[in-house]
Amino acid sequence: MMMSDGNAWIEIVLLAMLAAFIGLRLVSVLGKRTGQERPIGDSFRPSAELVPAPRREADRPVRGRLVLPAGTDAALQPILEDIAAADVGFVPEKFLDGARFAYGMILEAFWAGNLGTLHGLASDEVLDNLGAAIDARGGGRLDNRLEAIDAAVIHGADLVGTMVEVTVRFTARVSTADGETQSHDVWTFSRLAGSPDPAWVLIATDNEADSSDMLPDQHD
Numbered sequence: 001m002m003m004s005d006g007n008a009w010i011e012i013v014l015l016a017m018l019a020a021f022i023g024l025r026l027v028s029v030l031g032k033r034t035g036q037e038r039p040i041g042d043s044f045r046p047s048a049e050l051v052p053a054p055r056r057e058a059d060r061p062v063r064g065r066l067v068l069p070a071g072t073d074a075a076l077q078p079i080l081e082d083i084a085a086a087d088v089g090f091v092p093e094k095f096l097d098g099a100r101f102a103y104g105m106i107l108e109a110f111w112a113g114n115l116g117t118l119h120g121l122a123s124d125e126v127l128d129n130l131g132a133a134i135d136a137r138g139g140g141r142l143d144n145r146l147e148a149i150d151a152a153v154i155h156g157a158d159l160v161g162t163m164v165e166v167t168v169r170f171t172a173r174v175s176t177a178d179g180e181t182q183s184h185d186v187w188t189f190s191r192l193a194g195s196p197d198p199a200w201v202l203i204a205t206d207n208e209a210d211s212s213d214m215l216p217d218q219h220d
Contacts, residue, residue, distance in 0.1 A: 067093070069153070087164050099187070099189060110133075111141065115131060122201060149172045162193050165189070167189075189201065
């Protein structure tokens with residue numbers, strides 16, 4: 001009976017020593033807990049600091065394909081897309097509406113021999129050429145009237161640095177002292193991309209009629 005009790009105590013002591021040994025090994029391998037450890041399973045989740053959360057599709061604005069006005073050469077689509085990306089407010093149809101208005105206003109001012117209303121609508125170089133043409137015809141008013149703009153089509157476009165240039169071909173009917181005539185004019189308008197000022201400025205003109213009744217050609 002005494003032998004059996006002794007063996008039991010020896011077995012208990014050995015088990016205790018084994019448990020202590022295993023505990024020391026775990027501490028040396030795993031280290032002590034500090035209270036800052038992530039819960040089990042966190043090591044399988046990507047860290048928010050290293051992997052940014054994916055953006056939702058709703059956060060990615062997708063610009064649709066630019067709608068070109070009727071008659072626009074499809075080859076101009078890429079450059080007009082680039083212009084729309086650089087100048088968010090650019091809408092081809094809306095631009096053409098403004099170009100039509102400017103066309104009529106500039107012609108009327110030129111025919112009247114009064115360029116005072118055109119400051120801000122035409123470049124200084126264009127205004128100088130218009131003034132020289134008015135002087136060359138002896139000043140005074142031309143008996144011309146714009147009857148209708150039959151067509152206004154985007155004829156060309158360019159993005160020069162931050163400057164946008166768009167060329168428009170106008171087909172119009174004009175009444176003169178000699179009767180009604182058809183005019184074909186190619187005008188180039190420019191503006192600074194992204195400018196809060198919505199105005200476009202006429203920077204160059206060209207026409208098929210070599211006449212003092214029309215705007216003088218103005219090339220870059």
